[in-house]
Amino acid sequence: MTDHRTTDPRPTHPRTTDPRTTDPRVAPKPALRRFHQARWDEKLVFELGTPGERGVLPPLPEPAVTAAVGDPADRLPPALRRAAPPALPELGQQQVLRHYLRLSQENLGADLNVDVGQGTCTMKYSPKVNDTFVRDPRIAALHPDQHASTVQGVLELVHRLEQLLKEISGMDRVSLQPGAGSAAIWTNVSVIRAYHAARGEAGQRDEVVTTAFSHPSNAACAKTAGYRVITLPPDADGYPDIEALRAAVGPRTAALLITNPEDTGIYNPRIAEFVRIVHEAGGLCAYDQANANGILGITRAREAGFDLCHFNLHKTFSTPHACGGPAAGACGVTAELAPHLPGPTVEFDGERYLPDHDRPESIGKIRPYLGVVPNLVRAYAWIMSLGAEGLREVAETAVLNNNYLLDRVRRIPGVSVPYAEGRPRVEQVRYSWQRLNEDTGLHSEDLGRRAADFGTHYWTSHHPYVVPEPMTLEPTESYSRADLDEYAAILAEVAREAYEDPETVRTAPHRSTVHRIRHEPLDDPAVWAVSWRAYRRKVLGERP
Amino acid sequence: MTAPAVGLVVNPVAGLGGRVGLKGSDGAEVQRRARALGARPEAVDRAALTLRHLPGVELLTAAGPMGADAARAAGRAARVVHRPAGPDTTAADTRAAVRALVAAGARLLLFCGGDGTARDLLDALGPEPRLPVLGIPAGVKMHSAVFAVHPRAAAEVAAAWAAGRGCVQLEAAEVVDRDEPALREGRVGARLYGRLTVPVLPERVQQRKTGSSGPDPATPAALAAEVAERVGPDGLLVLGPGSTTHAVATALGAPDASLTGVDLLRLESTGAARLLLRDARADQLRTLPATPWIVLSPIGGQGFLLGRGNQQLTPELLRRAGRERLLVLATEAKLTALAGRPLLLDTGDPALDDALSGYLRVITGRRSAAVHRLSA
Ligand SMILES: Cc1ncc(COP(=O)(O)O)c(C=O)c1O
Numbered sequence: 001m002t003d004h005r006t007t008d009p010r011p012t013h014p015r016t017t018d019p020r021t022t023d024p025r026v027a028p029k030p031a032l033r034r035f036h037q038a039r040w041d042e043k044l045v046f047e048l049g050t051p052g053e054r055g056v057l058p059p060l061p062e063p064a065v066t067a068a069v070g071d072p073a074d075r076l077p078p079a080l081r082r083a084a085p086p087a088l089p090e091l092g093q094q095q096v097l098r099h100y101l102r103l104s105q106e107n108l109g110a111d112l113n114v115d116v117g118q119g120t121c122t123m124k125y126s127p128k129v130n131d132t133f134v135r136d137p138r139i140a141a142l143h144p145d146q147h148a149s150t151v152q153g154v155l156e157l158v159h160r161l162e163q164l165l166k167e168i169s170g171m172d173r174v175s176l177q178p179g180a181g182s183a184a185i186w187t188n189v190s191v192i193r194a195y196h197a198a199r200g201e202a203g204q205r206d207e208v209v210t211t212a213f214s215h216p217s218n219a220a221c222a223k224t225a226g227y228r229v230i231t232l233p234p235d236a237d238g239y240p241d242i243e244a245l246r247a248a249v250g251p252r253t254a255a256l257l258i259t260n261p262e263d264t265g266i267y268n269p270r271i272a273e274f275v276r277i278v279h280e281a282g283g284l285c286a287y288d289q290a291n292a293n294g295i296l297g298i299t300r301a302r303e304a305g306f307d308l309c310h311f312n313l314h315k316t317f318s319t320p321h322a323c324g325g326p327a328a329g330a331c332g333v334t335a336e337l338a339p340h341l342p343g344p345t346v347e348f349d350g351e352r353y354l355p356d357h358d359r360p361e362s363i364g365k366i367r368p369y370l371g372v373v374p375n376l377v378r379a380y381a382w383i384m385s386l387g388a389e390g391l392r393e394v395a396e397t398a399v400l401n402n403n404y405l406l407d408r409v410r411r412i413p414g415v416s417v418p419y420a421e422g423r424p425r426v427e428q429v430r431y432s433w434q435r436l437n438e439d440t441g442l443h444s445e446d447l448g449r450r451a452a453d454f455g456t457h458y459w460t461s462h463h464p465y466v467v468p469e470p471m472t473l474e475p476t477e478s479y480s481r482a483d484l485d486e487y488a489a490i491l492a493e494v495a496r497e498a499y500e501d502p503e504t505v506r507t508a509p510h511r512s513t514v515h516r517i518r519h520e521p522l523d524d525p526a527v528w529a530v531s532w533r534a535y536r537r538k539v540l541g542e543r544p
Numbered sequence: 545m546t547a548p549a550v551g552l553v554v555n556p557v558a559g560l561g562g563r564v565g566l567k568g569s570d571g572a573e574v575q576r577r578a579r580a581l582g583a584r585p586e587a588v589d590r591a592a593l594t595l596r597h598l599p600g601v602e603l604l605t606a607a608g609p610m611g612a613d614a615a616r617a618a619g620r621a622a623r624v625v626h627r628p629a630g631p632d633t634t635a636a637d638t639r640a641a642v643r644a645l646v647a648a649g650a651r652l653l654l655f656c657g658g659d660g661t662a663r664d665l666l667d668a669l670g671p672e673p674r675l676p677v678l679g680i681p682a683g684v685k686m687h688s689a690v691f692a693v694h695p696r697a698a699a700e701v702a703a704a705w706a707a708g709r710g711c712v713q714l715e716a717a718e719v720v721d722r723d724e725p726a727l728r729e730g731r732v733g734a735r736l737y738g739r740l741t742v743p744v745l746p747e748r749v750q751q752r753k754t755g756s757s758g759p760d761p762a763t764p765a766a767l768a769a770e771v772a773e774r775v776g777p778d779g780l781l782v783l784g785p786g787s788t789t790h791a792v793a794t795a796l797g798a799p800d801a802s803l804t805g806v807d808l809l810r811l812e813s814t815g816a817a818r819l820l821l822r823d824a825r826a827d828q829l830r831t832l833p834a835t836p837w838i839v840l841s842p843i844g845g846q847g848f849l850l851g852r853g854n855q856q857l858t859p860e861l862l863r864r865a866g867r868e869r870l871l872v873l874a875t876e877a878k879l880t881a882l883a884g885r886p887l888l889l890d891t892g893d894p895a896l897d898d899a900l901s902g903y904l905r906v907i908t909g910r911r912s913a914a915v916h917r918l919s920a
Pocket residue numbers: 120121180181182183215217259288289290291312327
């Protein structure tokens with residue numbers, strides 16, 4: 001074996017010129033990457049600019065044009081015209097660019113950090129080449145109201161993507177209309193409601209069953225649709241409790257909404273039995289496969305007996321998450337449920353691709369037109385670049401990466417891996433820092449904040465914490481072994497600090513943008529402000 | 545090798561105040577009032593229930609109601625090593641009996657009583673004693689972590705300990721008692737008095753009650769709306785103790801309901817509740833004009849649903865309401881904090897405990913429930 005240090009042909013700097021080794025006032029370079037984030041004292045865009053400032057000055061129409069057509073605004077129906085101009089920020093182009101560049105510097109986006117800490121979110125690389133397809137005028141310049149004969153290409157792409165996802169899920173039809181995973185769950189819940197209504201059982205079937213480790217959007221969508229939600233607890237091994245399921249289902253059961261593997265990364269091998277119990281009670285079963293990254297090409301919703309499933313194209317199929325949207329969800333259903341899917345669907349008559357709007361039993365629209373087409377283009381390109389074997393390799397690599405990271409992380413003092421002890425996990429792991437908490441009094445959130453000082457982060461879990469002091473990691477297939485080693489080393493360093501220098505961790509982050517955020521404004525409808533208008537009213541106390 | 549001797553001491557008046565709504569039994573005055581209200585001592589029966597499930601151990605005990613009566617009722621031989629001074633036993637008798645049992649060679653002490661009795665053991669044995677002790681639950685609220693979850697569970701743990709089974713672990717467990725000043729301020733708190741060494745089998749020995757920071761402010765209204773919808777107008781509600789049920793009563797328009805007692809309310813057609821009886825006794829709940837709904841919230845950390853601090857809910861009343869009219873309220877966070885442990889039943893009637901056991905829907909919010917196991 002050769003030692004690269006002696007064979008590396010690159011010139012090395014003479015050690016004596018390195019101030020870090022000679023100057024006793026300068027700390028030696030640490031083993032871990034150093035990082036310091038920009039911190040701009042940046043106002044909201046609404047607070048910037050001056051009245052009258054403009055980024056673009058469109059020319060006025062030529063006098064002859066005005067003379068011929070009058071004021072073009074007159075052609076708009078009165079109901080579509082504003083009485084007063086909108087209160088938009090008034091800024092020049094450079095000011096806008098600078099503003100958003102600054103904000104981007106205060107971010108730790110998926111392209112910037114080793115983003116394996118966003119467990120359940122399947123942060124994988126979105127190939128940049130796919131963006132060139134999206135920006136191509138043949139996609140970007142299309143208008144959704146164009147006649148079908150002029151947009152055969154994009155219709156064909158949407159149709160083909162449906163065929164691919166049918167094969168991947170085993171379902172009979174797939175709708176690509178939803179703009180995110182939660183929108184896809186909402187679509188499925190709406191289909192479930194329509195199915196029972198069509199059978200005259202809408203009034204009787206008013207309960208939906210889900211599990212403690214399924215994504216909370218399942219419970220939320222069911223409630224929004226008017227259902228009562230019954231949650232099953234995990235059993236001692238972390239599986240949803242099958243006896244509890246038997247006790248929960250009955251003539252009022254509309255559906256089971258369930259994730260598998262759940263957030264723990266444990267695959268429920270009795271899933272087909274769960275489905276059978278619910279079917280016997282007359283309910284439908286919807287499989288939340290938002291994150292199917294560990295099972296692509298390995299198991300399918302159809303074989304487990306499900307009636308509905310959904311994928312997040314912005315997880316498993318590589319499209320960007322787009323900070324909450326618009327992303328893309330895909331809902332797969334059996335032939336029996338297909339009439340209820342949102343429309344239009346894209347049909348192929350052997351010659352032409354046509355949007356089908358004539359769907360009397362449809363639940364209606366989830367988004368306008370065909371859905372978030374740019375993401376459909378990206379997902380299609382991603383699947384085609386991999387092929388069937390490639391998809392399976394994605395899953396295998398993601399599982400391998402996860403179990404490699406599991407092996408690294410479980411050696412860190414203070415970490416434990418609750419449930420199904422010693423068993424491998426699928427694509428993610430919900431860890432617990434409970435032991436470290438008992439030893440040091442520090443919480444998982446403190447450690448996550450300290451991780452930001454090393455240029456990365458992690459997510460704990462949904463609330464309430466079923467696993468105490470949780471941390472959920474999901475290294476997809478995108479990350480190299482070196483990435484995973486670096487991430488594990490950061491966690492090990494943060495844990496070491498927690499034991500040896502807890503104050504540093506407690507007061508973290510020290511080199512990152514945001515120090516601590518209060519949770520109440522996020523949780524309390526009375527104070528949260530999701531728009532500038534709400535901010536003025538609730539925070540600044542202005543009367544509109 | 546013969547199994548080590550087990551000592552038993554019973555506080556005959558433990559739990560006396562429970563069914564009559566006195567929330568405790570400490571002191572001669574409270575005991576006198578309890579008897580005047582018709583209370584009947586049950587501790588001897590509960591100790592006998594344990595002994596019936598605990599054959600084949602060498603038993604040392606105190607005379608009469610302090611242990612020998614329970615042994616006789618269970619058909620168990622016992623060697624009496626101490627006699628109380630008179631018929632009305634006190635904390636001093638408990639302490640003296642404990643010392644006598646230790647002197648006679650008891651290697652495990654079973655005591656039948658409540659938090660006050662546990663404190664008497666601490667007083668007799670000194671701080672942080674090493675001798676294993678286990679409580680047969682017979683008090684009113686029992687916030688300490690030194691009790692078996694049920695008299696039968698006490699037998700299970702004692703038998704496993706006597707057989708030297710490796711699954712029994714000795715743990716230092718906290719003795720806590722109700723924090724009277726906190727209670728007067730309207731908070732349900734507990735004060736730590738010391739630790740006893742307790743043999744523990746998983747799920748057979750209860751956890752201590754955790755102090756509550758009060759329910760999440762968004763939930764009482766949601767829980768109240770659910771309760772109102774289930775019960776319907778003119779329904780009778782028997783509301784158990786605790787800050788969750790109290791907050792629900794307040795949200796239903798009855799803020800003067802008690803924090804630590806059992807209350808009777810009627811839901812008016814307006815949806816608001818009217819308080820009919822505050823701090824009701826068992827006998828007052830015997831002759832209700834209609835079948836009531838029983839509204840309960842488990843004790844945080846411990847998971848007790850029945851038999852801790854709500855003995856006013858007699859087996860008779862609970863049978864009348866049945867499982868269908870049992871409305872259990874808990875936030876998801878409270879259930880989660882039980883870490884998979886069941887909600888516990890110890891009504892004083894083992895057959896009823898068995899009948900109520902199994903999975904039940906716990907109301908966690910508006911249109912939300914979680915399935916949770918109930919168990920004795
Ligand atoms: C399993 C699961 N289901 C549903 C969702 C919701 O997807 P989205 O965030 O796109 O609404 C997520 C995303 O976090 C998820 O992990």
